[in-house]
Amino acid sequence: MTDPLRPVFVERRAYRRRRLMDAARLLPFVGAVLILAPVVLRPEGRAMTTAPTLIYLFAVWFGLIVGAALIARRLDDEDRGAD
Template sequence: MARTPIFLEKRGYRRRRMMDAVRLLPFLGLMLWMVPLLWPVPEILPDATSETPEPAIAMSVALRYLFGVWALLILATWALWRRTRDVASGDGTENTDGQH
């Protein structure tokens, strides 16, 4: 039997991918906010066995990073909101029978 290709409407596919991006954004933000936890921390008491201490990241750099991630999340949320709003308003005739 010949299999027919599955046809996905371009507009519906884009709308689903945009909603996937909206759902993924909080997790991406959480992962980016946890990156400073991986940065080296200055040692309060120097260890006698360590010859070269790891350089510590300054608090100002960490705060700028967190603020930058926060600002990028706001911009990404706004951009995704605009895209999903435009895509959703462009197809008012689709799914009029209540089915998904």
């Protein structure tokens, strides 16, 4: 995006909002890496042990949900504030 009218620097609030959007965009990639890690990074030929992996996956899953909720809530608040 090379919009000549877009200011180079934005004030603090808008800056925070942009970073929040960055986080929202980044989150699925973080999630994908964390979710695929236990199988993809497993040494060749070794089977996956169900119980520990199960705990790991649910922990990651829950963490991602909390992260998404925090970001979504903040973005929502910003939206309402901006109106």
